[in-house]
Amino acid sequence: MFQNLDVFRTAMAMAKHAGHKQAISAQNIANADTPGYRAKQLPEFQETLRGSLIGQRATRAGHLNGQAERSVEVRERRDAMDPNGNTVSLELEMLEAVDAKREHDRALAIYRNSLSVIRASLGRS
Structure with a gap:
């Protein structure tokens, strides 16, 4: 039953x-x-996850066909540019930081709830 716990990896x-x-x-x-x-940004988590579920996975770097750690492509943001050539928007960065915190909190909640389900199924509280 608990051989494949992809929820923890996710x-x-x-x-x-x-x-x-x-x-x-x-x-x-x-x-x-x-x-x-030039401001940088990451693609959304759904986009990065979609690519990692397809294909072989390596459990260590010495494996031939898989990759142990997939690197995420950091993109340049090409929004409005200041006269000095800078593309950073502090308002947008504040929103990105809040979004990152929410994503992290969501990941921790998923982890905690999954742990609670496993404990309950084992008869532990």
């Missing part, structure tokens, strides 16, 4: 994605006044 992947998204947002905010800096 929750961990979502938490990692949220952390990476928060780090990119912080980097964008730090470079808000840097002339010529």
Whole structure:
């Protein structure tokens, strides 16, 4: 019954994605006044997850056909540009940071609830 617990892997992947998204947002905010800096963004978690469920998975880096850790493509945001060539919008970065926190909280809630289900099925509280 518990041989394949993909829900925990998915929750961990979502938490990692949220952390990476928060780090990119912080980097964008730090470079808000840097002339010529192009803001970066991650694709949504659903897009990154869709690609990782297809194909072979490796459990360690030495495996031949799979990848142990898939890297997510960081995109350049090409929205409105300031006269100095900077594309960072502090308002948009605030929204991205809030979205990353919500995504992380969601991942933790999924993890906790799944753990509660397993404990209940084993007769433990």
